[in-house]
Amino acid sequence: MPMLSIWFFRTAILFLIAGICLGLYMSITHEFAATGAHAHINLLGWVTMAIFGIYYALNPVQAASRIARLQYFIYTLGILVMAPSLFLMLSGNPAMEPLVAISSLVTFSGVLLFAFILFTRKA
Numbered sequence: 001m002p003m004l005s006i007w008f009f010r011t012a013i014l015f016l017i018a019g020i021c022l023g024l025y026m027s028i029t030h031e032f033a034a035t036g037a038h039a040h041i042n043l044l045g046w047v048t049m050a051i052f053g054i055y056y057a058l059n060p061v062q063a064a065s066r067i068a069r070l071q072y073f074i075y076t077l078g079i080l081v082m083a084p085s086l087f088l089m090l091s092g093n094p095a096m097e098p099l100v101a102i103s104s105l106v107t108f109s110g111v112l113l114f115a116f117i118l119f120t121r122k123a
């Protein structure tokens with residue numbers, strides 16, 4: 001399997017662990033304000049990342065490209081900043097909103113870069 005796929009899966013499992021910990025925390029405390037952060041960590045950080053990893057495993061030529069590595073870094077950076085800032089914002093810190101907005105756009109850039117790779121790169 002290409003190293004890039006392994007990194008997508010390694011990063012994804014860390015987000016799943018974090019997302020489940022937050023889910024358990026919400027269940028234990030009965031405090032559900034941060035449900036949106038839990039959902040995004042799990043769906044962007046675990047599900048979507050794992051799908052990227054599968055795609056690159058099926059396309060090792062693309063996985064070896066510089067633009068694919070760039071896509072990994074941009075997407076991961078976006079979620080790494082977005083997850084805690086979204087959690088803090090939903091937990092009652094409105095000052096986090098600009099950081100949530102910027103990191104959301106960084107994450108979206110990672111998705112757009114993936115779309116670019118899908119439509120332009122040869123298999």
Ligand code: HEM
Nearest residue numbers: 019020022023024026027032035038039040042043046047
């Ligand atoms: C042991 C693992 C998990 C625990 C303990 C957990 C716990 C929770 C809790 C307590 C809520 C809030 C429910 C409410 O507001 O009434 C929630 C919502 C949610 N969870 Fe999880 N969760 C887990 C795993 C996952 C996974 C793996 C995903 C996605 C891949 C996921 C996606 C969601 C979504 C999308 C919501 C929002 C649902 C809604 O607002 O209607 N969760 N979870």
